Amino acid sequence: MDDTAGPAWQRRLMVGLLLAPALLWLFALIVLPHVDLALLSFRERTAPREFVTSLAQYRTFFTEPLYWHIFVRTAVISAISTALTFLVAFPIAWTIAKLARGRAATLLFVVCLIPFWVSETVRTLGWMILLRESGVLPGILVHLGLADAPPELLYHDATILVGLVYTSLLFMVVPLVSSLESLDNSLIEAAYDLGASGPAILRRIVIPHALPGITAGCIVVFMLTLGNYLTPNLLGGTSSQWFTEQIYTQFITRFNWEQGAAFGFLLLGLSTTMVWFGLKLSGQRFSDVMRRT
Amino acid sequence: MSAPATPDLEVRAAVKRFAEHTAVDALSFSVARGSFFSILGPSGCGKTTLLRMIAGFIQPDDGDILIGGNSMKGVGPNRRPVNMVFQQLALFPMMSVGENVAFGLARRGVARAERTRKADAMLERVGLAGAARKKVDELSGGQRQRVAIARSLVLEPTLLLLDEPLGALDLKLREHMKIELKQLQAAFGTTFVYITHDQSEALVLSDHVGVMNRGRFEQLGTPQQLYYEPATPFVAGFVGANNRIAGTALAVNGGRVTVRTADGWTLEARASSPVAGGAAVEAFVRPEVAMLARTAAELPAGQATHSGEVESLLFDGANSAVLLRESSTKFEFRIALPQTGQYADLKVGERIHFGFDPERATCFPAGDRHG
Known part of the structure; x- marks a missing residue:
């Protein structure tokens, strides 16, 4: 025993005090509301101010095809968006980590960061200004003779995807850069020297090395996308059919908190399942991946 | 005597400049088949640049490099009959020892069964039989060294380049690996081109040594020639x-x-x-x-x-x-x-x-x- 550190109870108190703010935050802002929401989701209103415990809220979800449809659609678009974000972010991260030197690398990082100096609402409204029928981009298309009349570029799934990728990019770039930076250049040279082509080096050396970073980036981006409300709502309008909008509607428009709480838990279940599935697929351990984020 | 065989490596007036600094300055030499050739020089003398030009990572600004009689102009490192043992070995940590050794064979499209058989045979030859399933970080420094060499030699290169591979080892192991390297080279008969700043490594291992300074060879000769008949003050001061x-x-x-x-x-x-x-x-x-003497009379007569x-x-x-x-x-x-x-x-x-x-x-x- 190391007796210079004082008695065991003193050390335990010290650790406890240091952890107290984090534990308090965790308990008050995450555990408590979720317990409350869980309780809320398992009750049914039978008459004004009268409630019974039931699975009715969940049953509604499974019996109403609209909710199902939106749920699956949100998951699929989020997965596509995550994949697209990875494809866009990887070359950027590679440039920052391996090609750019000193100031150039910092500058590229700042360029990725700049959009985040503006609030998400303003950013998304900026996209609307660019894309709406009387906006900049349709105007240019008409001017170039590529369209007869200004096309409506908003309210398409592709528009939602563009917005989601744009919003998530930084969260993919950061873990990718850190995992690519730790890749020893001599490994790439050694593979090249042993006869590997560019794609073979990417597949056998770079991707396996960066896998924890890739998984971390994908998890964060997928969760952010799945839980995003503003971007699908503004860029997709009524046709966006995003699951967070359903939760919003239940809580705010319909005052059906019980249904909203159940939807919230279903979304939590979905993201947990997808993350678990992603980890299994990439053969990564959660703890390794979290160290990368 | 038969006609002189094509040298495995021939460097013809190779030049490489970086900004105002000439790293390799119109250097020409050739290395005979099956020999152990060392390039010895202080850090910054251009020896690493020279080795990387032979490997193909750097293109010479002028001159040519011939390997096995063929010009290497425009030939990438992955297409040269040359393999390199890196200073930090650069073993692939994401692969097992066996996969490391079989990596180059897989890139050549050798079938899996054949690959495994060759990798196992090569590991056995370097004294690592049965290590194929191990992870790279389970090996000792000397064993990793042997894997790095096995990974290159399994491809039967015309030339094996070694970039100060003993630099990272501690003294005792370095002495041991010196002997092992020499024995491996003799056993395989592959032409080795070895760069080092350690004159003892160069003297012990090599058939021929080029002493390099400021992008040029000060002297090229056998270790004995360098030691007993240095051609320049630099060689006299640097070797021994x-x-x-x-x-x-x-x-x-x-x-x-x-x-x-x-x-x-x-x-x-x-x-x-x-x-x-x-x-x-x-x-x-x-x-x-x-020679020392307690009295002047003990020293040989006729010498000052x-x-x-x-x-x-x-x-x-x-x-x-x-x-x-x-x-x-x-x-x-x-x-x-x-x-x-x-x-x-x-x-x-x-x-x-x-x-x-x-x-x-x-x-x-x-x-x-x-x-």
Whole structure:
């Protein structure tokens, strides 16, 4: 025993005090509301101010095809968006980590960061200004003779995807850069020297090395996308059919908190399942991946 | 005798410049099949640039490199019959030992069963039988070294390049790996091109050594030639221990030069290249060439005798030496102690006589000693 550190109870108190703010935050802002929401989701209103415990809220979800449809659609678009974000972010991260030197690398990082100096609402409204029928981009298309009349570029799934990728990019770039930076250049040279082509080096050396970073980036981006409300709502309008909008509607428009709480838990279940599935697929351990984020 | 075989490596006036700095300066040499060739030089002499040009990571600005008789212009590292053992070995941590060795074979499209068989056979040849399933970080430094070499040799390259592969090892293992490398090279018969800044590695391992300085070879020869007949003051100073004595040529008599230092100490040496009377010169006397004696009479007759005080005793087993100050000029001079233990009782401050055969001391016109 190391007796210079004082008695065991003193050390335990010290650790406890240091952890107290984090534990308090965790308990008050995450555990408590979720317990409350869980309780809320398992009750049914039978008459004004009268409630019974039931699975009715969940049953509604499974019996109403609209909710199902939106749920699956949100998951699929989020997965596509995550994949697209990875494809866009990887070359950027590679440039920052391996090609750019000193100031150039910092500058590229700042360029990725700049959009985040503006609030998400303003950013998304900026996209609307660019894309709406009387906006900049349709105007240019008409001017170039590529369209007869200004096309409506908003309210398409592709528009939602563009917005989601744009919003998530930084969260993919950061873990990718850190995992690519730790890749020893001599490994790439050694593979090249042993006869590997560019794609073979990417597949056998770079991707396996960066896998924890890739998984971390994908998890964060997928969760952010799945839980995003503003971007699908503004860029997709009524046709966006995003699951967070359903939760919003239940809580705010319909005052059906019980249904909203159940939807919230279903979304939590979905993201947990997808993350678990992603980890299994990439053969990564959660703890390794979290160290990368 | 048969016609001379095509050398495995031929470098023709290769040049590489970085900004204003010329890393490799119109260098030409060739390496015969099956030999162990070392490039020895201080850091920054251009040896790494040269090796990377041979491997194909850098393109020469001028000149050409031929491997097995074929020009390597425009041929990428993955298409050259050359493999490299990296300084930090660069084993792939995401693969097992067996996968590391089979990596190059897989890139050539060798079928899995054949790949595994060849990798296992190669691991056995380097003394790592049964290690194929192990992870790279489960191996010791020496074992990793062998995996790095096995990974390259399994591809049966014309040329194996080694970039100071022993640099990261501790002294004991380095000594051991030196012997192992030489034995491996002899067993496989592959041409090795080895770069190092460690003159002992170059001397022990090589059939031929190129001593490189400022992008050029100062001398190219066998280890014995470099040691006993250095061609330039740089080689004399860089290869092996040497006492360097700068002075002027007081008299030149045939091949014999009388050198006088600024402080007035005079000694004789053999002119390794023509020396003009009165010119500035540099003489070199190896520590083991000089002989110690308690009285001047014990030294061979006909040789100049010198005397000095013992400044310090440098005990290092068989490499023990004594550091003297020449009596009149206080010039520092190092002499190897005979291994008979004859001077084991030498004391600091003691006055002692010494002399050497001038034929075994070398003298050069003083050039600028690059780096």
